[in-house]
Amino acid sequence: MYKINKRFTLLFAVIDAMIKPPETVKYPFASLELPEGFRGAIVFDPDKCIGCGLCVRDCPAEALQINKKSREEYTLLHYPARCAYCGQCEDSCRHGAISHSNKLVGSTTNKDEWVIVLKEEKGEK
Amino acid sequence: MIRSLFNLLVFPGFMFLVLSGLIFEWLDRKFLARFQRRVGPPWYQPLADLIKLFSKEDLLPKNANDLLATLLPLISLSSVLTAGLYVPIAGYTPFSFEGDLIVIIFLMSVPTLAYYLAGIISLGIYSILGGGRSLLQFFAYEIPLLIALSGPAILGGSWSVSSIMESQGRLGPFIIFQPLGFILAIVGLIGKLKRDPFDIPKATSEVVGGSLTEFSGAKLGFWNLVMDIQAVVGIFLLIDLYFGWTKMGYPILSIVIFVIECLILILILSGTSAIFARLRIDQLAGLGWRILVPLALLQIGFVILMGV
Amino acid sequence: MDKISIPIGPQHPLLKEPLSMMVDISGEKVLGGSLRLGYVHRGIERLAQQRTYVQNIHLIERICGICSHVHTTTYCYAVEALLGIEIPPRAQYIRALMCELERIHSHLLWLGILAKHIGLDTIFMHTWHDREMVLDIMEEVSGGRVSHAANQIGGVRFDLDAEHDKMIRKILIKLHSQVEGLLDVIETEPAAMARTKGVAPISPDLIKAYGVVGPVARASGVDVDMRRDAPLPPYDQLEVKVITHKDGDAWARTFVRVEETRVSLNLCETIIREMPRGDVVVRTPRRIPAGEVIIRSEAPRGELFYYLRSDGSDKPARLKVRTPTLAALSLLPVQLSEINVADIPVVLAGVDLCIACADR
Secondary structure, eight states: OOOSSGGGHHHHHHHHHHHSOOSOOOGGGSOOOOOTTOOOSEEEOTTTOOOOOHHHHHOTTOOEEEEESSSSOEEEEEOTTTOOOOOHHHHHOSSOOEEEOSOOOOOOOOGGGGSEEEEEEOOOO | OHHHHHHHHTSSSHHHHHHHHHHHHHHHHHHHHHHTTOOOOOTTHHHHHHHHHHTSOOOOOTTSOHHHHHHHHHHHHHHHHHHHHTSOBTTBOSSOOTTHHHHHHHHHHHHHHHHHHHHHHTOOHHHHHHHHHHHHHHHHHHHHHHHHHHHHHHHHTSSOHHHHHHHHHHHOOGGGTOHHHHHHHHHHHHHHHTOTTSOGGGOTTTSSSGGGTTOOTHHHHHHHHHHHHHHHHHHHHHHHHHHOOOOOSOHHHHHHHHHHHHHHHHHHHHHHHHHOOOOOHHHHHHHIIIIIHHHHHHHHHHHHHHHO | OOOEEEEEOSSOTTOSSOOEEEEEEETTEEEEEEEEOOTTOOOHHHHHTTSOHHHHHHHHHTTOSSSHHHHHHHHHHHHHHHHTOOOOHHHHHHHHHHHHHHHHHHHHHHHHHHHHHTTOHHHHHHHHHHHHHHHHHHHHHHSOSSOOOOEETTEESOOOOHHHHHHHHHHHHHHHHHHHHHHHHHHHOHHHHHHHTTSSOOOHHHHHHHTOOTHHHHTTTOOOOHHHHSOOTTTTTSOOOOOOOSSOSHHHHHHHHHHHHHHHHHHHHHHHHTOOOSOSBOOOOSSOOSEEEEEEEEETTEEEEEEEEEOSSSSOSEEEEEOHHHHHHHTHHHHTTSOBGGGHHHHHHHHOOOHHHHHO
């Protein structure tokens, strides 16, 4: 903002805004870039998970659930609608099995997407 | 006969005025958006809004007078359309007679009074407050506007807009002789159109929608159309009274110059909307009577002296 | 004209969050008003007793959207005080940086809302655009624009590297010139000054009687700021300039907040320059020893007060939060006594309502 005279600051700001390109984007028709560290949808690596349940204990929104029959037989479920995308599970897991990508989670009317089975370990030896 | 019907319905009558009203609303919103660093609506937005409003449900409070609520926007629409018939557009005026300036000014005041009545009959608290404020505002800006608009009439020697334009063709555009009158006329126009900084009756933060809070559906669509056409007729009138040198010989040239002047005036209106905040009603009344009226009288005195 | 009561209801264009006020007016003069709260009450303090300390960090963050970071910071300092540990200096500086950035974006948001209510839409759009720059910093650094989730018990969850430093410095320089321009506008724009000067002045005695804190108190001349009076580390090593003004009207409140934005910008630059190296987190046990602690800090709206009592398990026994907006709201019916109807938005905006904070 040019400061020739303090009284004209707003006038100059308005003329300046008129000359430069606008700052808003026409969102659905233009793309939106998210930074890398953005906490978006959950990605899971089943090979690293050992079924300890620390993530389940620390989740503030009860979005993770583990059905544990024994040490080798468990199922880990995730509810994306309850999730607060806070990242506590990523911090609590000591093996790096669960983490956040930077993709946005869209809404859906498909009931199968309300519960995601992250890992189903049958314990066959 | 066919020509009169064409003038009444297409140009410069109904269709032309409605189209200009929609284009004015789009340009106003687009300019305002670009001043605020936004993209702004696409060109079909005002038309889409109008169509959407006509397809919505039409509700009013239980004891409100439904007949009056339907008649008031229609009466206002017909008054501004009739006023628009007498305003020359790039020098072309099929209906003109001596004294049509007074008729135009009178017809343009009908929507203000109808706005006030619409607020009173809506029976909502916010509507009554908004209606009262619009009447208070009417007294503050109308007198300077009338005095300022009679300046070109005195200088031009007649009360007919097309004769004023002809005398401008001889003497030159009247803005050179009455710049103060032009500024006062713009300020009065902003007050009449209820735009920032004089949009007290419609102030969203205090009275949620003003007089039109309870209106919806087709009635609200008609009200929006009335506001747009009122703006367009006001702009055309101002251009004719202050910039209107016609009969340049080439009709295409006068049309192009007319369009450019319209754009400049819309830019001025949107710019003042963007820069200033909203005044309080007592501050507006003080401004109107203490500053605007003496300046207007000064301008008129100057014009009378010059005419002599 | 007789008296009518208009509801500034639970839903109104003036309010960001639901609040119910009945204002009695006669003509264009306001006679008085009454207030009802509780529309956003979620029972946070009761919910906090049913969750572990780690889960509570994310619950506390959602008390308010604008001042979320300072809530979690105060809570984490309270838990660390009960544990008797001190977090690494780099973590303290990062927490202070996020607090100051939050103060900047909260004040810019507030200025936009005030401008919108007095009809100056352009300033609304421009200040919210500047606020987007601050939110961009937060998104790059912590992963979320509004819900930062920056703290954990024992430190912070991310670290700043050289690229983040460069980006933050660049944006702070741009923000400086924008805030200078805003200061010019509020000091010279005639309509804005006419709407806010002399409106609803509050005397210092009234402030002390009602216990109001924050920029509202500082605008009436009461010199109170938790960053200087009860400093959490690292504010005890930084010099904080406290802005006061003696008029106490709506213009003074605007002036105080815009000047505080400038002070916060300078503080951010100081913090980045003096940030020590080291870890950002220490390991802490899950069970907190029994005890009780009181921590106070400076939210963008005033003094924030946390009382935490633990009984030795991994869930808190009692958590009590007192937010600054609650005290300012109690002053609102008094402020509404002698103004015009057109001044109601200015008075409401001057209080800087955050009903979610007040209701919890």
